[in-house]
Amino acid sequence: MRRNIALFAWATVAAAAALWIAVFMYAAWISAQRDAGASQAADAQSISEREMANIRLHALARDTENLRTQLEGISRVDVIGIADTIDSIGKIAGVTLKIGAATPESNAQRRDTESTPLHAVGFVVEADGTFPSLMHTTALLETLPSLSSVQSLEFEHVPVSGGSASAKAALWHLTAHIRVLTAVNI
Numbered sequence: 001m002r003r004n005i006a007l008f009a010w011a012t013v014a015a016a017a018a019l020w021i022a023v024f025m026y027a028a029w030i031s032a033q034r035d036a037g038a039s040q041a042a043d044a045q046s047i048s049e050r051e052m053a054n055i056r057l058h059a060l061a062r063d064t065e066n067l068r069t070q071l072e073g074i075s076r077v078d079v080i081g082i083a084d085t086i087d088s089i090g091k092i093a094g095v096t097l098k099i100g101a102a103t104p105e106s107n108a109q110r111r112d113t114e115s116t117p118l119h120a121v122g123f124v125v126e127a128d129g130t131f132p133s134l135m136h137t138t139a140l141l142e143t144l145p146s147l148s149s150v151q152s153l154e155f156e157h158v159p160v161s162g163g164s165a166s167a168k169a170a171l172w173h174l175t176a177h178i179r180v181l182t183a184v185n186i
Contacts, residue, residue, distance in 0.1 A: 095129035
């Protein structure tokens with residue numbers, strides 16, 4: 001009988017150990033399933049975020065299509081077209097306007113000229129007239145219908161020899177340096 005009790009005790013200890021091993025294996029399996037579920041949820045969220053970003057990008061591209069078309073139209077003006085526009089400003093403002101120079105400008109910061117589609121052209125514009133008409137000309141030059149900026153303005157009072165004193169006081173000379181960006185190759 002002692003032998004049966006010892007055998008029964010060892011069998012009970014072995015069964016208890018097997019049950020504990022089974023419990024630990026089941027806990028490890030549950031942990032692995034939870035980790036796999038968390039990984040799948042993270043992957044699904046990442047995919048969802050990428051799809052949402054893609055949808056926003058497409059919506060932005062669709063919403064800005066007209067503006068991009070307008071910007072491309074403005075930037076596709078050639079140097080002759082820009083010069084004609086500047087020349088027409090003189091007629092509108094009622095001043096004698098002449099373009100002294102139109103030179104391509106290089107950008108020292110830009111290393112690869114092939115990567116940037118915009119090219120800068122510098123214009124030197126001179127005009128003669130009354131001070132109010134030159135100010136009107138300046139306002140028109142600042143609002144050219146192209147990608148441009150007025151770099152500098154120089155006003156000079158020009159004395160006129162002979163004639164009345166009011167004519168002497170009314171003549172002014174303007175020199176403007178304008179930078180225009182164009183997508184057309186120069």
